[in-house]
Amino acid sequence: MTEIERPRVLSGMRPTGRLHLGNYMGALANWVKLQHDYECYFFIADYHALTTDYANTENLRRNTEEVALDWLGAGLDPERCVLFLQSAVPQHADLHLRFSMITPVSWLERVPTYKEQQENLSEKDLSTYGFLGYPLLQAADILLYQPKFVPVGQDQVVHVELTREIARRFNQFYKLDGREVLPEPQVLLTPAPKLPGTDGRKMSKSYGNTIELTDPEATVRQKLKTMVTDPARVRRTDAGNPDLCPVGDLHKVFSSPDTIASVNQGCRSAGIGCIECKGWAADALVQILAPIQQRRASFSPAQAMEVLRAGSECARQRAEATMSEVDQAMRMPKLGVATASEPVKLAAGAAL
Numbered sequence: 258m259t260e261i262e263r264p265r266v267l268s269g270m271r272p273t274g275r276l277h278l279g280n281y282m283g284a285l286a287n288w289v290k291l292q293h294d295y296e297c298y299f300f301i302a303d304y305h306a307l308t309t310d311y312a313n314t315e316n317l318r319r320n321t322e323e324v325a326l327d328w329l330g331a332g333l334d335p336e337r338c339v340l341f342l343q344s345a346v347p348q349h350a351d352l353h354l355r356f357s358m359i360t361p362v363s364w365l366e367r368v369p370t371y372k373e374q375q376e377n378l379s380e381k382d383l384s385t386y387g388f389l390g391y392p393l394l395q396a397a398d399i400l401l402y403q404p405k406f407v408p409v410g411q412d413q414v415v416h417v418e419l420t421r422e423i424a425r426r427f428n429q430f431y432k433l434d435g436r437e438v439l440p441e442p443q444v445l446l447t448p449a450p451k452l453p454g455t456d457g458r459k460m461s462k463s464y465g466n467t468i469e470l471t472d473p474e475a476t477v478r479q480k481l482k483t484m485v486t487d488p489a490r491v492r493r494t495d496a497g498n499p500d501l502c503p504v505g506d507l508h509k510v511f512s513s514p515d516t517i518a519s520v521n522q523g524c525r526s527a528g529i530g531c532i533e534c535k536g537w538a539a540d541a542l543v544q545i546l547a548p549i550q551q552r553r554a555s556f557s558p559a560q561a562m563e564v565l566r567a568g569s570e571c572a573r574q575r576a577e578a579t580m581s582e583v584d585q586a587m588r589m590p591k592l593g594v595a596t597a598s599e600p601v602k603l604a605a606g607a608a609l
């Protein structure tokens with residue numbers, strides 16, 4: 258496909274620090290595939306981190322570095338996609354402000370994650386203006402790039418839906434020569450396999466049950482050893498069921514068909530022990546992680562940040578093109594710009 262034919266996609270990730278296998282399977286691995294067939298914009302949503310962690314910013318920089326390194330390790334290629342930092346593209350904040358003018362507060366209060374998150378994170382004061390505006394900032398992130406698709410997991414679908422409503426509302430109020438400036442993007446749903454953490458619950462940083470992309474082999478094996486199994490298999494001689502075992506779920510995602518068959522047969526007949534079975538699961542994980550870790554180690558944190566800097570410059574140009582249309586459609590007052598041949602005459606007061 259030529260450059261011109263590739264549909265544009267945009268997605269983002271909050272800088273949560275080192276990424277885990279759940280982040281990889283639920284988003285990153287899919288992004289790596291997309292970069293071959295789409296014009297891709299991927300960014301680190303550091304402003305979004307502030308919506309919940311405004312009181313606690315000491316790790317923001319390091320977390321951003323870690324995510325950028327994990328992206329490069331996973332195989333996102335700055336030659337193939339634009340990797341950038343949200344706060345380095347001021348147009349995100351600008352478009353967010355425009356949207357805040359046209360969005361009824363009730364639309365934001367109605368977003369299911371709003372009340373849910375406030376309750377889940379009750380130790381933080383999330384009664385802020387910025388937290389209420391989270392989905393609006395996300396709408397700005399997306400619409401700024403006029404993408405055809407937004408690759409996200411199921412949990413983000415409501416946010417993309419709201420983005421579409423914001424786009425519709427904007428387009429109703431403002432047109433540019435009768436044309437709509439902000440086309441409605443579509444969700445490109447990322448199929449996410451069931452990926453349990455070491456405690457059997459969904460792998461999630463907040464549960465502390467993750468396997469990180471940077472975990473060395475010994476750590477992976479150690480984590481697997483303590484991973485919960487089919488509770489029916491108390492003794493080595495009890496038969497088990499891989500369909501009821503988190504380790505069985507890991508095999509289904511990462512192991513070869515042959516290994517999966519051996520697990521099925523061995524577990525159900527008590528022919529293998531859990532220790533052996535977990536060893537095979539660890540083998541599969543190590544095999545996935547090794548190339549990621551090797552590629553990651555070839556970049557320094559400074560190089561990763563340089564990738565974001567260069568990408569942000571590119572993103573800014575794209576974003577500015579949209580904002581120029583937004584300004585025209587909204588009929589914002591326009592001031593001339595100074596040129597070398599026609600220097601701006603300072604008002605008398607300004608010279609003092």
Ligand code: TRP
Pocket residue numbers: 267268269270271302305394395398399407409413416
């Ligand atoms: N809210 C997303 C998340 O928590 C992150 C995000 C911010 C995003 N802006 C976005 C995702 C724009 C897709 C598009 O995962």
Ligand code: SF4
Pocket residue numbers: 486487490497498499502503504505520523524525529530531532534535
């Ligand atoms: Fe789980 Fe494997 Fe043990 Fe079966 S043998 S219970 S699949 S760890």
